[in-house]
Amino acid sequence: MANPPGQFLDRAANSAIIQYYQSHQLFRDRYRVIKKLGQGGFGVTYLAQNATLPGEPYCVIKQLCPKAGSELSLERAKVRFRREARVLANLGSHSQIPQLLDYFTTEGEFYLVQDYVHGETLAQEVRRQGRLTEAQVKYFLREIIPVVRFIHRNRVVHRDIKPPNVIRSERDRRLVLIDFGAVREFLSDIDEYGSVKAPATQFVGTPGFAPPEQLALRPCYGSDIYALGMTCLYLLTARTPIEFDQDPRTGGIQWHHTVTVSPHLTTVLDKMLMPDAQDRYASVEELERALELEPHLEALSGCMNTRQRPPYDNADTDLNGATDVYLTPIQREAQAIRKWRTKRSLSRGNQGRSTGLLP
Template identity: 50%
Template sequence: MNRFSQNIINLHDYTLRHTQLGQICGSQVLFRERYHILRILGRGGFGITFLAKDAILPGNPLCVIKQLCPRVSNPKSLRKACQRFEKEAKTLAQLGSHSQIPMLIDYFECNGEFYLVQEYVHGHTLAREVRRNGNKNETEVKSFLQEILPVLNYIHQNRVIHRDIKPQNLLRCQNDQRIVLIDFGAVKEKLIDTYGNSVNKSVSTNFIGTNGFAPPEQLSLRPVYASDIYALGITCIYLLTGKGPLDFEYDLGTGEICWQKEISISDDFAQVLGKMVKVSLAGRFKTAKDVMIDLGWGRYSANLNSCLTQQLPKNSSVNSSEESQIYTSPAIRAAMAIRKLKSRQNSFNSSHDFTPL
């Protein structure tokens, strides 16, 4: 057993002994008379994450409980940790029940400790997917962008900057293969993750994000929406190469990573990817919608409301083969299914003359 494995075991044992949830983990004792604590999922700079089962809701669904456990001693740092933990809860509540963002279930204080309960997404990270299955090709990465760019556009429209987009924070749901964006900034506030092919190292700082995935303005504590575009571009490069940003050489003149020779992709896609990872804000895409337009997907953009209220004209010339080529996100497909169900229900009701009792 190496030192790294031993450290993990020691941290796991410490968590079980010194936290309320750890002490009842695996037992029949219910937390708040509702949650069975099953096991530890992980620990970040300011919190511990547990997998739990809701004993009250029908079907006893799984959920994730994050407990604020900052490894700090001075009051100022503790206050800041509490503020950022609360901010994560407010952000998840603000973003609502988007199918590609974990839903906030509850947020509360119990015995002086703060807890956040959210939807459990059963799946694996894109980082793990690449490690297991190998690098992705251009078609697969474009498919990934088709699914994640509308999510990014959605959170930006809600005035939220994620600040830590990377393969480890993108989950592929096992049930329906959708991509889910996780970790909205509070729990790992204290860490910079040095993302490489092996073990992640960390440096203590006030910076929120991941070294190599965060652009210069974010390192200067001034993130903008385009900062997420940069991180997403670096993520695409990882998916294509299996290499983290710190594994590449850098252009000493521009500060940009030298990735072009490592990847065989079309010139058009290389141009878009290059603009996503421009160090200079002036040369980078400003919004997710701008990226979609440059990729030729602007005319396919839609939102849930339009799917629920609009239908194709009866004499539309669009045939089934053309419809199948138009990309629709999981949320939009769900909305279309709801619309069709309502239409069938209305047709059924109109064809049967029901008299109210």
């Protein structure tokens, strides 16, 4: 039987890295551990410096705590760890994802070392300066969509997109998606629809930001789109997911009364937040196209709601008397000839009446 999460956190508290931190010695002869940044069900994160490199650059060391209750499960965890580390290494080639610098196991413990991104999370920004405007939220989406698209093209579902996991770099102001401890590599486990074939063994993510299928251990690419939508609501309202009511019939988030945004963004967010993944955008590319469409909506509306009118008087009446019909040039010409003949006939009749030739 696997040990409960608390026992792993106790083990992390007594781990080798803590001993090096308390003794002020270099961990693995290179890392100077400065402080603990955070702790969760999957591990503990530390801020450190690489003392062997010029300038002793900062880095983040994440100690993972796999729930392995036997030697066999521990070996499986090691295989999974190496596979996940390779995926993180590939993802780290993107400028909006921290680069993986090292990964290793020591004394039965698992460690990832990544670039440290100095800056504020979006959650910290909102707490400091208040909620964002609609224009700022649209800009956020345009900035974050490329990195989510990159992740999905590498067949990875992040599963924990939320304001605390998005940092605005203080150096160049770019948005960086962090905390890939929740990422799972599905290179062989995702089917053509983006769903996991075999159910996962445990929930990964944050309740409220995670959609229903993720809570049911069936995450898909659309799960990240839902999390992006909830993140937008947080940025617009400064409200956490638990502060929104849900429609008891559909399970949809009831948010329209909390903030006023344009009809177009309302439509986009509603689709991002659909409880059923099949009703959301099929991909972030589709979401991106929907956002790019807004500047052209007025012109497109004019194209869809207007009809070219014939240039002749009363030309909206076709040959059979029907109205509001577009006529081809030949039909218009035939109609004009018929009208001319009718007018000439009427003119001749009037002339006859005036001369007394007609009764």
